[in-house]
Every structure is written in C-alpha cells, then in structure tokens.
Amino acid sequence: MRWMYLNGELVEREGAAVSALDRGLLYGYGLFETMRSYGGRVFRLEAHYQRLCQGAAVLAIPVPLSLEDLKEAVDGVLRRNRVADASLRLTLTAGSAADATAILFARPLTDYPPELYRRGMAAVVSAVRRNETSPLSGVKSLNYLENLLAREDARRRGADEAILLNTRGFVAEGSASNVFLVQEGRLVTPSLESGVLAGITRQAVLELAAAAGLQTVESQVELSAFQEASEVFLTGSVMEVMPLTRLDGRPLGSGKPGPVTKRLRRLYRQGTRGAGQYRPAGI
Structure with a gap:
C-alpha cells in the first residue's frame, strides 16, 4: 500500500527511509506487533500497545508514541490507503542513536483458505528449540529468524506450521501461533513460563473459553499430550482460531476439526466483528 507511518508522519512508501546504521x-x-483490522476496527489495539511497551522495557528502548498517537497513526494509514480490512505491522527499533524508530504500515488482508479451516492444518515438530530462560522468549523481537527457519522447514516437509519445544522438551508454541489442546473437557495451553509469547489472540481465546464455561489450564505440556488430546488448535492475529489435525503425519483426535475448536472460532469471529473495538474515522 502506498502510504505508511514513519516517526510521526504519513509518508509515501517509496520515500520512506531509515538510517543504514539503525540498530534494528x-x-x-x-520489536514488532502484527495487528488486524475488521471493517476498519482494530482488534485489541490497546493490548498490542501494552505488549509493545512491556517488550520495549525489557530491551530498554524508549517508546516514542503514546496509545493516542498509535490510534492516530492507525487511523491515518487506513484512511489514506482507503482500506478497512488489513493486516497492520508496527515496528519499533532502537534507532541509530538515542532516538527510537517507529514504523506502521498496512497490507491487504489475505485470509487463510476456507478449506484449511474445514480440514485443519498439518504441523511438524521443529528441531529449533525455544529458550525459555532467555529474556527474549516473551518478547516479539525483530530477532525472528529462528521462527522463519522453522516454518520454512515445515513447508519443505509438506506441513503448514512448525511446533517448537523448549530446552526442557516441553511444548512452547508454533512458529507463528500459540497452541491449545482439548483434554478431558479442559482447554490446555503452554504456560508463559514455557517460553511462550503472550499472544493477543491467545488471551482472547482464554477469556472466551472461560466465559463459555470451559475450564482453562496454563501449564507445562508434554509432546505426548498431542496424541492424547481430543482436539488441537492454533491461534494468531491473522489466522484467528485454526484447527490443527495432523502432527508429524499422524492424525490428532478424530483427524478433523472438533466441536470445541469450532465453537471458539465462532465466538472469536463474533467478538472481532462486533462492537467495542477502536474504529478509525472516515472508513
């Protein structure tokens, strides 16, 4: 898209530039945040901003824009590009000196194929391990190459996603997703202490499940739990709630998306497309 936000200004993409000495x-x-807008509404914008600020504190990067500044930036980017449904990327770097660099741009939303939600994703267990003791494990940092390598390896092996274990062999997360399992009527997801990113969609699903009367558990998850679970699904800002029906070539549960997954996907879609989200003016 033609227009983007750079350090407080809307600029044309071709003219946007950062220093060659930028430490990012x-x-x-x-750091970066991937957000999604629905009909001009940005889902949980404040939560994305809070996570960015928490990560910036870990990395000692000053955040050069307030929440209101971010709302104005989102408003400007969506309006100027005349788009309502989009994937938005907010990037914050340490800059080349004392000043941080803030970039926001939008991309046309490319939904996952409906067929994928009907049959579910296939994943493989990656050789890449998540270091749960690292201060970066809970930060969405620009050091994202391990995730990209894990996902590319999964695709070479004919899968859609890669599952990463931590250094102790427990399940951490997907290369671009959080993991949920349905076990004996409970909804289980790896704890943040397992080296998991605190996903915005992950938190929304936990809240939706609790409101729907499901018991939710955040704990260490053994790899063997995948074969014991009746359902498995993944979450992310763009994929939303995605069934996972095969792991390393073996079916999970019935091998088809299950009723809990379908219910939470429906509730999530209702929530993201409902009232109460920040909506830029003029769209």
Missing part, C-alpha cells in the same frame, strides 16, 4: 537493521534490536 544491524542487530535485530527492536
């Missing part, structure tokens, strides 16, 4: 470019010293 040189060292991956920075």
Whole structure:
C-alpha cells in the first residue's frame, strides 16, 4: 500500500527511509506487533500497545508514541490507503542513536483458505528449540529468524506450521501461533513460563473459553499430550482460531476439526466483528 507511518508522519512508501546504521537493521534490536483490522476496527489495539511497551522495557528502548498517537497513526494509514480490512505491522527499533524508530504500515488482508479451516492444518515438530530462560522468549523481537527457519522447514516437509519445544522438551508454541489442546473437557495451553509469547489472540481465546464455561489450564505440556488430546488448535492475529489435525503425519483426535475448536472460532469471529473495538474515522 502506498502510504505508511514513519516517526510521526504519513509518508509515501517509496520515500520512506531509515538510517543504514539503525540498530534494528544491524542487530535485530527492536520489536514488532502484527495487528488486524475488521471493517476498519482494530482488534485489541490497546493490548498490542501494552505488549509493545512491556517488550520495549525489557530491551530498554524508549517508546516514542503514546496509545493516542498509535490510534492516530492507525487511523491515518487506513484512511489514506482507503482500506478497512488489513493486516497492520508496527515496528519499533532502537534507532541509530538515542532516538527510537517507529514504523506502521498496512497490507491487504489475505485470509487463510476456507478449506484449511474445514480440514485443519498439518504441523511438524521443529528441531529449533525455544529458550525459555532467555529474556527474549516473551518478547516479539525483530530477532525472528529462528521462527522463519522453522516454518520454512515445515513447508519443505509438506506441513503448514512448525511446533517448537523448549530446552526442557516441553511444548512452547508454533512458529507463528500459540497452541491449545482439548483434554478431558479442559482447554490446555503452554504456560508463559514455557517460553511462550503472550499472544493477543491467545488471551482472547482464554477469556472466551472461560466465559463459555470451559475450564482453562496454563501449564507445562508434554509432546505426548498431542496424541492424547481430543482436539488441537492454533491461534494468531491473522489466522484467528485454526484447527490443527495432523502432527508429524499422524492424525490428532478424530483427524478433523472438533466441536470445541469450532465453537471458539465462532465466538472469536463474533467478538472481532462486533462492537467495542477502536474504529478509525472516515472508513
């Protein structure tokens, strides 16, 4: 899309530039957030901003924009590009000196194929391990190459997603998703202490499940739990709630999306498309 936000201004993409000495470019010293807008509404914008600020505190990067600034930036980018349904990426780098660099751009929303939700994703267990003791494990940092390598390896092996274990062999997360399992009527997801990113969609699903009367558990998850679960699904800002029906070539549960997954997907879609989300003016 033509227009983007850079350090407080809307600029044309072709003219946007950051310093060649920006530490985000040189060292991956920075953070990012992927957000999604629905009909001009940005889902849980405040939660994305809070997570960015928490990560910035870990990396000692000053955040150069307030929540209101971010709302205005989102408003400007969506309006200027005349788009309502989009994937938005907010990037914060440590800059080249004392000042941080903030970038926001939108991309056309490319939904996952409906067929994928009907049959479910296939995943493989990655050789890449998540270091749960690292301060970066809970930060959505620009050091994202391990995730990309894990996902590319999964695709070479004919799968849609990669499942990462932590250094102790417990399940952590997907390369671009959080993991949920349905076990004996309970909804189980790896704890944050397992080296998991505190996903915005993950938290929304936990809240929806609790409101729907499901018992939710955040704990260490053994790899063997996948074969014991009646259902498995993944969550993310763009994929929303995605069934996972095969792991390493073996079916999970019935091998088809289950009733809990379908119910939570329906509730999530109702919530993201309902009232109460920040909506830019003029769209």
